[in-house]
Amino acid sequence: METPDVHGADGLLGEVEEAEADLRSAASRDLEGTASFEAIVAADQKIEPRDVMPEAYRKGLIRQIAQHAHSEIIGMQPEGNWITRAPSLRRKAILLAKVQDEAGHGLYLYAAAETLGVTRDELTEALLNGRQKYSSIFNYPTLTWADMGAIGWLVDGAAIVNQVPLCRCSYGPYARAMIRVCKEESFHQRQGYQSLYVLANGSPAQRAMAQDAVDRWWYPSLAMFGPPDTESTHSAQSMEWKIKRFSNDDLRQRFVDMCVPQAEILGLTLPDPDLRWNEERGHYDFTQPDFEELMRVVKGDGPCNRQRMTHRRRAHSDGAWVREAAQAYAEKARAAKGASREEVMA
Ligand SMILES: [Fe+2]
Numbered sequence: 001m002e003t004p005d006v007h008g009a010d011g012l013l014g015e016v017e018e019a020e021a022d023l024r025s026a027a028s029r030d031l032e033g034t035a036s037f038e039a040i041v042a043a044d045q046k047i048e049p050r051d052v053m054p055e056a057y058r059k060g061l062i063r064q065i066a067q068h069a070h071s072e073i074i075g076m077q078p079e080g081n082w083i084t085r086a087p088s089l090r091r092k093a094i095l096l097a098k099v100q101d102e103a104g105h106g107l108y109l110y111a112a113a114e115t116l117g118v119t120r121d122e123l124t125e126a127l128l129n130g131r132q133k134y135s136s137i138f139n140y141p142t143l144t145w146a147d148m149g150a151i152g153w154l155v156d157g158a159a160i161v162n163q164v165p166l167c168r169c170s171y172g173p174y175a176r177a178m179i180r181v182c183k184e185e186s187f188h189q190r191q192g193y194q195s196l197y198v199l200a201n202g203s204p205a206q207r208a209m210a211q212d213a214v215d216r217w218w219y220p221s222l223a224m225f226g227p228p229d230t231e232s233t234h235s236a237q238s239m240e241w242k243i244k245r246f247s248n249d250d251l252r253q254r255f256v257d258m259c260v261p262q263a264e265i266l267g268l269t270l271p272d273p274d275l276r277w278n279e280e281r282g283h284y285d286f287t288q289p290d291f292e293e294l295m296r297v298v299k300g301d302g303p304c305n306r307q308r309m310t311h312r313r314r315a316h317s318d319g320a321w322v323r324e325a326a327q328a329y330a331e332k333a334r335a336a337k338g339a340s341r342e343e344v345m346a
């Protein structure tokens with residue numbers, strides 16, 4: 001079956017490519033080597049790990065990048081749930097590749113956070129003891145196969161809308177990680193959309209399953225953009241430091257405007273009776289997600305919070321022997337290298 005491409009996604013990918021070109025030119029920094037933090041940010045060049053930076057900038061970035069990394073890793077669970085039940089070999093291969101990409105995203109992001117002077121162990125510990133969070137979206141269950149399509153289309157779609165502006169973030173290692181992540185997210189969104197399109201054009205039962213998945217994932221996806229601007233605690237400073245480029249509400253609106261025509265092509269309904277084009281604003285009016293529910297889920301009271309963390313803790317302790325073996329091997333290799341150097345010297 002011919003599937004129409006995801007309408008509007010090309011624009012986002014174009015933005016990623018422009019950001020990549022700008023990033024390359026920012027790398028050949030033309031400011032003096034001693035330029036101040038403020039001057040580098042004002043000139044739209046990149047702050048690198050070697051640069052002096054305000055402590056609050058460093059801490060804020062660690063918090064944000066760590067939360068992002070944890071989300072990628074925890075985000076493997078809802079979809080991992082369906083790998084063994086994928087309806088065909090092709091779908092299984094695609095889903096495996098997608099979930100594996102998310103592991104890769106987690107690794108780039110942990111590495112980016114480490115450049116700010118925090119260790120991977122500290123970050124893992126902060127996730128396991130609940131000091132750091134992950135995106136609340138992953139605390140919702142994946143009930144049917146159609147959820148794989150809805151997650152790709154909506155959850156990865158919301159992730160791209162959020163992350164494309166981060167390709168221009170003032171911190172070099174984060175911006176560079178985001179470019180690669182966004183290119184892969186675009187594939188995730190396309191595969192989800194294509195899968196949902198096939199279901200929406202399938203049997204009445206498949207169609208109903210696709211609609212049900214969209215009904216359940218729509219509002220949690222809108223909530224991924226965070227609290228409304230009036231209640232967002234980190235926004236103003238983040239904008240000033242050019243970490244964040246658009247407000248939560250602006251990004252949410254952009255996402256809604258992108259999804260409505262896509263839903264029309266799918267022939268599925270977005271579960272919002274008040275969704276309509278507003279000629280005057282040039283945007284769709286829509287019902288906001290339930291922000292109280294968002295805060296409840298963030299605080300640990302979502303349908304799957306406990307399950308996700310239990311699983312993550314078990315994976316961490318099951319993997320202890322691998323970390324210990326790798327450490328022992330590295331020490332042995334180091335000792336051997338030291339010994340051979342001594343021989344050369346003697
Ligand atoms: Fe990802």
Ligand SMILES: [Fe+2]
Nearest residue numbers: 102156185188
């Ligand atoms: Fe993704």
